Amino acid sequence: MAEFDFIRWLRQRTPSDARVQVGPGDDAAVLASINAPLIVTTDMLMDGVDFLLAEVDPVRVGRKAMGVNLSDLAAMGAKPLAAVASVALPRSADSSLAEQLHLGMTEMATKYDCPLVGGDTNSWDKPLVISVTAFGTPGPQGAILRSGAKPGDWLFVTGSLGGSILGRHLDVKPRVREALELQRHVQLHAMIDISDGLAADVHHLVEESGCGVVLEADAIAIHADAHRMNEGRSPLEHALGDGEDFELAFAVSPEDGELLLTHQPLAACPVTCIGTFVAERGLWIQQHGQRRPLPPMGWVHLLGENEP
Amino acid sequence: MAEFDFIRWLRQRTPSDARVQVGPGDDAAVLASINAPLIVTTDMLMDGVDFLLAEVDPVRVGRKAMGVNLSDLAAMGAKPLAAVASVALPRSADSSLAEQLHLGMTEMATKYDCPLVGGDTNSWDKPLVISVTAFGTPGPQGAILRSGAKPGDWLFVTGSLGGSILGRHLDVKPRVREALELQRHVQLHAMIDISDGLAADVHHLVEESGCGVVLEADAIAIHADAHRMNEGRSPLEHALGDGEDFELAFAVSPEDGELLLTHQPLAACPVTCIGTFVAERGLWIQQHGQRRPLPPMGWVHLLGENEP
Numbered sequence: 001m002a003e004f005d006f007i008r009w010l011r012q013r014t015p016s017d018a019r020v021q022v023g024p025g026d027d028a029a030v031l032a033s034i035n036a037p038l039i040v041t042t043d044m045l046m047d048g049v050d051f052l053l054a055e056v057d058p059v060r061v062g063r064k065a066m067g068v069n070l071s072d073l074a075a076m077g078a079k080p081l082a083a084v085a086s087v088a089l090p091r092s093a094d095s096s097l098a099e100q101l102h103l104g105m106t107e108m109a110t111k112y113d114c115p116l117v118g119g120d121t122n123s124w125d126k127p128l129v130i131s132v133t134a135f136g137t138p139g140p141q142g143a144i145l146r147s148g149a150k151p152g153d154w155l156f157v158t159g160s161l162g163g164s165i166l167g168r169h170l171d172v173k174p175r176v177r178e179a180l181e182l183q184r185h186v187q188l189h190a191m192i193d194i195s196d197g198l199a200a201d202v203h204h205l206v207e208e209s210g211c212g213v214v215l216e217a218d219a220i221a222i223h224a225d226a227h228r229m230n231e232g233r234s235p236l237e238h239a240l241g242d243g244e245d246f247e248l249a250f251a252v253s254p255e256d257g258e259l260l261l262t263h264q265p266l267a268a269c270p271v272t273c274i275g276t277f278v279a280e281r282g283l284w285i286q287q288h289g290q291r292r293p294l295p296p297m298g299w300v301h302l303l304g305e306n307e308p
Numbered sequence: 309m310a311e312f313d314f315i316r317w318l319r320q321r322t323p324s325d326a327r328v329q330v331g332p333g334d335d336a337a338v339l340a341s342i343n344a345p346l347i348v349t350t351d352m353l354m355d356g357v358d359f360l361l362a363e364v365d366p367v368r369v370g371r372k373a374m375g376v377n378l379s380d381l382a383a384m385g386a387k388p389l390a391a392v393a394s395v396a397l398p399r400s401a402d403s404s405l406a407e408q409l410h411l412g413m414t415e416m417a418t419k420y421d422c423p424l425v426g427g428d429t430n431s432w433d434k435p436l437v438i439s440v441t442a443f444g445t446p447g448p449q450g451a452i453l454r455s456g457a458k459p460g461d462w463l464f465v466t467g468s469l470g471g472s473i474l475g476r477h478l479d480v481k482p483r484v485r486e487a488l489e490l491q492r493h494v495q496l497h498a499m500i501d502i503s504d505g506l507a508a509d510v511h512h513l514v515e516e517s518g519c520g521v522v523l524e525a526d527a528i529a530i531h532a533d534a535h536r537m538n539e540g541r542s543p544l545e546h547a548l549g550d551g552e553d554f555e556l557a558f559a560v561s562p563e564d565g566e567l568l569l570t571h572q573p574l575a576a577c578p579v580t581c582i583g584t585f586v587a588e589r590g591l592w593i594q595q596h597g598q599r600r601p602l603p604p605m606g607w608v609h610l611l612g613e614n615e616p
Contacts, residue, residue, distance in 0.1 A: 021345060022451060025516070027383035027500060028349035028444075030451045035343045037329060040425065041336035042441060044394035046432050075335035086352035086439045117348065124354050126434050131394045133350060133441035136336075143330060143338045192335060208333070 006098055006121060013106065017115045019081065029118035031082055031135075038081075039136040039143055041072035047090075047127035051170060058097055060170045061130065062104020067172025068195065069134035070112050071246040074179040075193035077144035078136030080114030088122045088129040101130060112176050141183045149190040149209035149251035155275040156260060159247040161198055162226025162238030169244035178266050179248060185265045186256035194245040202249055202275075203283050203296035209251070215240075215275040215294065217287035240285075241298025251277060314406055314429060321414065325423045327389065337426035339390055339443075346389075347444040347451055349380035355398075355435035359478060366405055368478045369438065370412020375480025376503065377442035378420050379554040382487040383501035385452035386444030388422030396430045396437040409438060420484050449491045457498040457517035457559035463583035464568060467555040469506055470534025470546030477552035486574050487556060493573045494564035502553040510557055510583075511591050511604035517559070523548075523583040523602065525595035548593075549606025559585060 010024045022030035045068070047053045051061050066083065073080055085105055089097055098121060109116045114134060149155075158175050175193070182188060190209055194201045198220070206213050217236060223245070226238035233241070252260065260271050285294040318332045330338035353376070355361045359369050374391065381388055393413055397405055406429060417424045422442060457463075466483050483501070490496060498517055502509045506528070514521050525544060531553070534546035541549070560568065568579050593602040 022453065026454050027380045028347045028386070028451075030384070030446075031346040031348065033343055033345050035341055037341050038339040038346065038443075039336045040339065040390070040392055040441075040443070042392040042394045042426065042439075043428050044396055044430055044437070044439060046396050046430060046434070046437075048434075049430065049432050072335045076338075078336070082348070084348055084350040084441055086350045086441075088352055088354050088437055118350065120351050120439075122352055122354060122357065124357050126354070126356075129352070129354075129396055129437045129439075131350075131352060131428075131437075131439040133348075133392055133394075135346075135348075138338075143336075145330065146334050 010102065020115055020117050024118050029084065031117065034081065034137055036137040037143065039073060039076050039078040039138060040133065041069055042131065042133040043068045043072065044129060044131040046129050053128050056170060058100035059104040062101040063108050064170050064172055065130045065132045066105040066108035067174050069132045070108065070114060070174035070176055071172060071193045071195065073134055073136040074174050074176040074248060075191055077139040077141060077179045077183055077188060077191060079139055079180060080112050080176060081135045081137055082115050082117045083109060083132055083134040084118045085116060085130065085132045086120035088124050090128055091123050091125055112174065139180050139183045141188055144188045144191040146190055146192050146205050146208035149205055149211060149277050151211050151277050151279040152254065153189055153251040153277040154254055154257035154273050155202065155213055155249060155251055155277060156271050156273050157221060157247050157249050158266065158269050158271055160221035160223040161194065161245045161247060162223045162235060162242050163229045164225065164242055164244045166225045166228060168225060172246045174246060175248045178269050181266055186252050186260060189251040191248055191250040194247045194249055195243055197241050197243045197298050198249065199240045199283065199294055199298040200296045205249065206281065206283060210281065212278045212280045212282040213275050214278055214284045214286050214291060217285050219272060219274045221272040237298060318410065328423055328425050332426050337392065339425065342389065342445055344445045345451065347381060347384050347386040347446060348441065349377055350439065350441040351376045351380065352437060352439040354437050361436050364478060366408035367412040370409040371416050372478050372480055373438045373440045374413040374416035375482050377440045378416065378422060378482035378484055379480060379501045379503065381442055381444040382482050382484045382556060383499055385447040385449060385487045385491055385496060385499060387447055387488060388420050388484060389443040389445055390423050390425045391417060391440055391442040392426045393424060393438065393440045394428035396432050398436055399431050399433055420482065447488050447491045449496055452496045452499040454498055454500050454513050454516035457513055457519060457585050459519050459585050459587040460562065461497055461559040461585040462562055462565035462581050463510065463521055463557060463559055463585060464565065464579045464581050465529060465555050465557050466574065466577050466579050468529035468531040469502065469553045469555060470531045470543060470550050471537045472533065472550055472552045474533045474536060476533060480554045482554060483556045486577050489574055494560050494568060497559040499556055499558040502555045502557055503551055505549050505551045505606055506557065507548045507591065507602055507606040508604045513557065514589065514591060518589065520586045520588045520590040521583050522586055522599060523593045525593050527580060527582045529580040545606060
């Protein structure tokens, strides 16, 4: 009956919210009518792949599980509404694992106004798996898709990229507020969050938009962590190829691009123009006047270094 | 890039649906505005716990993953709207595993009008995990909770119970249509689906409703499979203690109970009255004029047989 003690604990910790008619403890949760489209995303994390439970505080794992889903909502320009989570807990784990995961998830849920309204708790003899499904409603410009970039548009990113493996990949800062704020200043033609890596995710953008993009190597905002990485690849390669930055990449018209560069409307988060969309389908990188094709996996594979 | 081939395959197989504005392939799915409360449920299944991948057709696993979630929607009396799924695929598995799971899920999705609109595909060196989140809208009586049973109400179940491990636990027949049909004939005071076992789930009903129930042992509808089980427990014990019947247990007034018994409104699915709600909190079973407390785990634990 430990599951029911846990559900009781969950219920006590679930604050009342006008959007939530029925929270944890019934066969399903019930959310109040929203009268708007519903944006839905789901992401599953596994021990040994997305985190190492033996080495990290489970609270951070909970944060990441919620954070990666919030980042997908941000990529749609959405306002969070609610989330549910399911977990497969290893039987060998400390009995407080479920609580610690929950603490991490609800910390993020509170911060981004995305109440955790239900879930499914299981246990087995294998490593931890945690799956979150998050819902949101569209921002002022409706759902921002990957498919709206046009030749001539400018490509921007929030923040800086590379080396997230040094810790930021666990401490996801989903750009939910930034994506909503951007919509108050410029028209977002297309957007994606950088989870697979800049090159891979920009590749998704142009694939869906039916066009191409030329990245300016010297313009790419490189994170200090990418400089701290020390295993043969350059900081630029890390910025292009590493995943889990959870920054946003987005397309705007040149006029809106100028406006962003002049006004930098996101208080604590600079936006940088790193490329231009072109009619020809594909992905290129330009440096010292030279333009070369850039494979979706990033720089490394172009140079044929480091990896098979 | 196999993930993207898979997404391409998914998109080709995703029929257009007026309720789905954006299906698989973006950062999130987008559902058209429904202007009704949203009912949300999530369930995770793991290889070795909920199924044995080595012994079953993965199509059946896909069906079960979708079916158990649809059963939770049925338990709320809801009409399915859409679902998302995330999977952790074992790297050792046949490369067609993802497709076969998808075939099973979409077969159920089509049958119960619950389009699969998105998901997350991962792989790792551990056993298969599959997590589905399903959404629905309330039936004509709104969301039917566990908490509405009143002393004097009659307890009904759909179908018959026990021995689902012989195969029915994989071939879930969620009582979605039955739950909606019942709402056209009687007022459902409380409802739950039988996933943990009749005794356990009726225990949840009375806990939430703040009352008790007396089951009539001789009235309990026992499945032929419960008679085919042959490891020391009686068919009644199987009906009380086995899980994953995915039938519905629900509370109605005696007047509505009489109506159900007279008219049997569910064409191919008999409903049976198996007990009466009482004011005193608890769970009892009555047989040959004797009333005994029934532990939530079922008969076996009452008798102290078979299990530690």
